[in-house]
Amino acid sequence: MDRQILQLLQEGATTITNLLLKRYKRLSLSDEEMMLIIHLLSFQQEGNRFPTLSQLEERLSMPGIRLIQSLQKLTKEDWIAIDEIVDPENGKRYEQYNLQPLYYKLNRLLLEEQSFVVPVSESFPSPRLDTDGGEHPESLYSQFEQSFGRPLSSIEIETMQCWVEQDRYSEELIMTALREAQSVGKLYIRYIDRILLEWTRQKITTVEEARNYSLRFRRPSMQR
Structure with a gap:
């Protein structure tokens, strides 16, 4: 049992601002879309900035086609972006999910609420x-x-x-x-x-x- 508890602790935790958890409904994000975003954050914090569909399917209880549709919707509506990065050492190109657009929308909502x-x-x-x-x-x-x-x-x-x-x-x-x-x-x-x-x-x-x-x-x- 002690080893199992130690293993759980070593898995770490995903950090997500409570502002997003409290206001994603106000942002018109569905529970399913929010859970997808949480997993993208989790992968990023584990060092994987562009998880494959298979990796996402292993963690999310939604059919592959709906997962693809959700990713497309989040990208099309500017909740997330996909950046192309060039490695300066070897010149290789790779992609990564960028969640900054989500935080821009959250910031705009907070400003609207304040004023x-x-x-x-x-x-x-x-x-x-x-x-x-x-x-x-x-x-x-x-x-x-x-x-x-x-x-x-x-x-x-x-x-x-x-x-x-x-x-x-x-x-x-x-x-x-x-x-x-x-x-x-x-x-x-x-x-x-x-x-x-x-x-x-x-x-x-x-x-x-x-x-x-x-x-x-x-x-x-x-x-x-």
Whole structure:
């Protein structure tokens, strides 16, 4: 037993910042993607900066095809990069995973959190109406996709489902938060989520209350 414990201790540990563990959900990374990143970190700290697919498959409980898709997604969306390195001694070229883009995104999120103030809108557009005067709401997802100019990711859809099913936000209030984010050019699900959270903390449940709350921030600048 003592030898087994000694062997466990000699295996070492993988160092990962708690900031990333606490905020990867806010970064719209899935649990599976985060676990892949943790293993890439582990390999790096063991001295292997470009593990093969076989080496990753030995540690991760996901099919090879999904592993490839996850790596491609993380690379395409600039979470990780693949650098080509030239050995100055022998001129050989080799590749390595670069996780700096992930930390740039984490740093940007932290800066946004530190400076976050619910953006102010002077007025909010009212819901679209039919010719007979009744409301004609489009699909919530469709309206977000139109505003984002792209299809929603699975994480974004899951977040929106939580807004409706768990948080019980009305569609009207969600659309109001979308317009708030749109007005300052911050069309990110996590930014819209923080707007809704701030309104929840202020016990705001209607568009009119949100308008009044925002106008309170505008009055000081209007009086200067």
